[in-house]
Amino acid sequence: MTLSLKELTAEADRCVACGLCLPHCPTYRKTGSEADSPRGRIQLIRAVSQDILPNNARFKEHIDLCLSCRSCESACPNSVNYGALVDTTRALYIQKRSVWLSIAKPFIRHRRLSNAITWPLWFLSKLNLITVLKQLVPTAKLLPTIQKPMVWKSLYTATQTTQGAVSLFLGCATNAFDNRTLSASIYVLNALGYDVHVPNAQTCCGSIARQAGDDLEASLLIKKNASNFDPAMPILTTASGCSAGLKDYLTTHQIQDISTFLVSCDWSTVKITPLKERIYVQDPCSLRNVLKAQKAVYDLLKKIPEADIQALPGNSQCCGGAGAYSVTQPEMANQLLNDKLTAITANQVTILATSNIGCSLHINKGLNSTHASTRVTHPIEIIAKQMGFEA
Ligand code: SF4
Ligand code: SF4
Known part of the structure; x- marks a missing residue:
C-alpha cells in the first residue's frame, strides 16, 4: 500500500524504537549499522518526511540497501507497516532514473517482447552457443538456463469432473525463465478438476518497478492486470513475490499462492507416485x-x-x-x-x-x-x- 505524506509520518510515528526487529533484519546483521536496520530506516524516513534531514545520497543508500523482505514487520509487536513505509518512501523520495529499469521496462510490460528475446536465447542454448555469448557479453553470465518459450492458450480445461475455474498469473520472470512451473501448475490444476484461464493481455505484477521507486509504472501494470483478470475467479500465482505484490495492490481480486490453493483441494481422485527423497x-x-x-x-x-x-x-x-x-x-x-x-x-x-x-x-x-x-x-x-x- 502506498501512503500519503501525512500517513507516512503517522505510520513512522507508530514505531516505538524498541529494537525487537533488529535481529531479524538481514542487512543490519551484515553491516551492524543502525541506519541499515528497520528502526534506523524508520527514523530516517520520519526525519526526511518532516524535512529534519535532507533527502540526500546517504539516505538513498540506506533505503536502497533494504531488501523489502519484511522480516522486521513479522517481528514487530506494534504491527508497524514497514512494507507501506518503504514502498511510499521509494515512490516519494527515491525515484530512480535507473538505466537497467529503463531497458527492462518494455520487456517486463510486454510478454511478446520478452518472448522475442527468449526465443533466440533458447536457439543459442540448443546450439550450445550460450557459453560463447557469456564469454562475449559479461552481463550474459547472469542468464539462467533457458527453457523453450511457450505460447499459452487462453483456456486449459479440466481433465476430470469440473470443480471450478481459476486464472493463472504468468509473471514476467517466471514466463521468461521457468515456464515449466507454469505448465506443471496447469497440469495439476486440470487433473484436480479445475479449468485454468490464462488471460493473454496480463502483465507483470509491478513489484520490480515499485522496488525501484517507479510508482507510476507499477500502478499502470496493476491497472492493466485489474482489467484483464475476471474478479469472479481466484488468481493463482506460482511466484510468491508476485502474489505479495498483487495482494497489496490488486485489491479488487482474490489472489492466492498456488500451494495455498492446492492444499485445500480434493486430492482423493489423483494418484501420486512415491518419491523416496x-x-x-x-x-x-x-x-x-x-x-x-x-x-x-x-x-x-x-x-x-x-x-x-x-x-x-x-x-x-x-x-x-x-x-x-x-x-x-x-x-x-x-x-x-x-x-x-x-x-x-x-x-x-x-x-x-x-x-x-x-x-x-x-x-x-x-x-x-x-x-x-x-x-x-x-x-x-x-x-x-x-x-x-x-x-
Ligand atoms: S524489510 Fe528486510 S532488509 Fe528491510 S528493514 Fe525490514 S528486515 Fe531489514
Ligand atoms: S519492532 Fe516495530 S516498534 Fe520496535 S523498533 Fe522495530 S519497527 Fe519499531
Missing part, C-alpha cells in the same frame, strides 16, 4: 512475511508418499534475490546468498523446493561444482512429476 524447502520472504502461507508448501509436498520434507536451516533469512536486488545491490545479495549456499552444502541438499522465481534464479546462480547434485525447483513441479507430468 529428502526435499528441503526454502521459504521465500514474500511467502513467509507477507502472505504468511509458507506452511502450505510443506503440506503440499507431504502429499507425496515417502518424501521426507525438511526446512532448509536459516530459512528466516532472505536469500538476497529480492526482485531486482541481486542486480542493484550485488555485494549484499552475494553475502546473503553465501549463507544459503553454506546451508545447502552442510545439509547435502539434492532437491531444494522454493516457490519464488527470484529465489530460485538467485540460488541457482550461486550453485557451483560443489553442488553438482543440487537441483532448485518449484514444489509444484515436484508433485506434478509424481502425477505423471512431463516437461
Whole structure:
C-alpha cells in the first residue's frame, strides 16, 4: 500500500524504537549499522518526511540497501507497516532514473517482447552457443538456463469432473525463465478438476518497478492486470513475490499462492507416485512475511508418499534475490546468498523446493561444482512429476 505524506509520518510515528526487529533484519546483521536496520530506516524516513534531514545520497543508500523482505514487520509487536513505509518512501523520495529499469521496462510490460528475446536465447542454448555469448557479453553470465518459450492458450480445461475455474498469473520472470512451473501448475490444476484461464493481455505484477521507486509504472501494470483478470475467479500465482505484490495492490481480486490453493483441494481422485527423497524447502520472504502461507508448501509436498520434507536451516533469512536486488545491490545479495549456499552444502541438499522465481534464479546462480547434485525447483513441479507430468 502506498501512503500519503501525512500517513507516512503517522505510520513512522507508530514505531516505538524498541529494537525487537533488529535481529531479524538481514542487512543490519551484515553491516551492524543502525541506519541499515528497520528502526534506523524508520527514523530516517520520519526525519526526511518532516524535512529534519535532507533527502540526500546517504539516505538513498540506506533505503536502497533494504531488501523489502519484511522480516522486521513479522517481528514487530506494534504491527508497524514497514512494507507501506518503504514502498511510499521509494515512490516519494527515491525515484530512480535507473538505466537497467529503463531497458527492462518494455520487456517486463510486454510478454511478446520478452518472448522475442527468449526465443533466440533458447536457439543459442540448443546450439550450445550460450557459453560463447557469456564469454562475449559479461552481463550474459547472469542468464539462467533457458527453457523453450511457450505460447499459452487462453483456456486449459479440466481433465476430470469440473470443480471450478481459476486464472493463472504468468509473471514476467517466471514466463521468461521457468515456464515449466507454469505448465506443471496447469497440469495439476486440470487433473484436480479445475479449468485454468490464462488471460493473454496480463502483465507483470509491478513489484520490480515499485522496488525501484517507479510508482507510476507499477500502478499502470496493476491497472492493466485489474482489467484483464475476471474478479469472479481466484488468481493463482506460482511466484510468491508476485502474489505479495498483487495482494497489496490488486485489491479488487482474490489472489492466492498456488500451494495455498492446492492444499485445500480434493486430492482423493489423483494418484501420486512415491518419491523416496529428502526435499528441503526454502521459504521465500514474500511467502513467509507477507502472505504468511509458507506452511502450505510443506503440506503440499507431504502429499507425496515417502518424501521426507525438511526446512532448509536459516530459512528466516532472505536469500538476497529480492526482485531486482541481486542486480542493484550485488555485494549484499552475494553475502546473503553465501549463507544459503553454506546451508545447502552442510545439509547435502539434492532437491531444494522454493516457490519464488527470484529465489530460485538467485540460488541457482550461486550453485557451483560443489553442488553438482543440487537441483532448485518449484514444489509444484515436484508433485506434478509424481502425477505423471512431463516437461
Ligand atoms: S524489510 Fe528486510 S532488509 Fe528491510 S528493514 Fe525490514 S528486515 Fe531489514
Ligand atoms: S519492532 Fe516495530 S516498534 Fe520496535 S523498533 Fe522495530 S519497527 Fe519499531
